[in-house]
Structure formats: structure tokens, C-alpha cells
Amino acid sequence: MFSLGCKTFKDGVNTAIVFIIAGLCMVLAGSWVIPEIWYLPHAIIGGGLLLLLMAPIILISSYLKNRTSR
Numbered sequence: 191m192f193s194l195g196c197k198t199f200k201d202g203v204n205t206a207i208v209f210i211i212a213g214l215c216m217v218l219a220g221s222w223v224i225p226e227i228w229y230l231p232h233a234i235i236g237g238g239l240l241l242l243l244m245a246p247i248i249l250i251s252s253y254l255k256n257r258t259s260r
Contacts, residue, residue, distance in 0.1 A: 195251035202252025206245040213241030 196202040216238030
């Protein structure tokens with residue numbers, strides 16, 4: 191069965207950190223680097239915001255998954 195979250199809480203924290211860094215890089219790139227072609231910066235900023243929103247979900251689900259498995 192599919193379950194959201196990582197096998198260990200340490201893996202969840204590492205994954206959330208990577209998501210936060212990637213999300214911030216995408217938001218900053220969409221704001222300053224990407225040229226205005228076909229609303230491309232808006233799509234990249236939206237993807238970065240999705241990554242930023244997924245980080246706490248990964249942390250919470252990893253915590254809940256590992257809390258109940260003890």
C-alpha cells in the first residue's frame with residue numbers, strides 16, 4: 191500500500207530540506223532569471239511554491255509514519 195512519508199525521520203528531514211532549497215531556487219529563478227516568454231516565469235514560480243508547500247507535508251507524514259511504527 192502507498193504511504194506518504196519516508197522510512198526514517200532523518201530521511202524525511204533531508205528530503206524536506208532539499209524541497210525547500212529547490213523551491214527557493216525555482217522562485218528566485220522565476221523572479222529574476224527566466225525571460226517573459228509565454229508566462230514561463232509564472233509556471234516556474236508556481237512549481238517552486240508547490241515544492242515549498244510539500245516540505246511541511248513530508249515532515250508531518252514522516253513523523254506520523256515513524257511515530258506509529260514503534
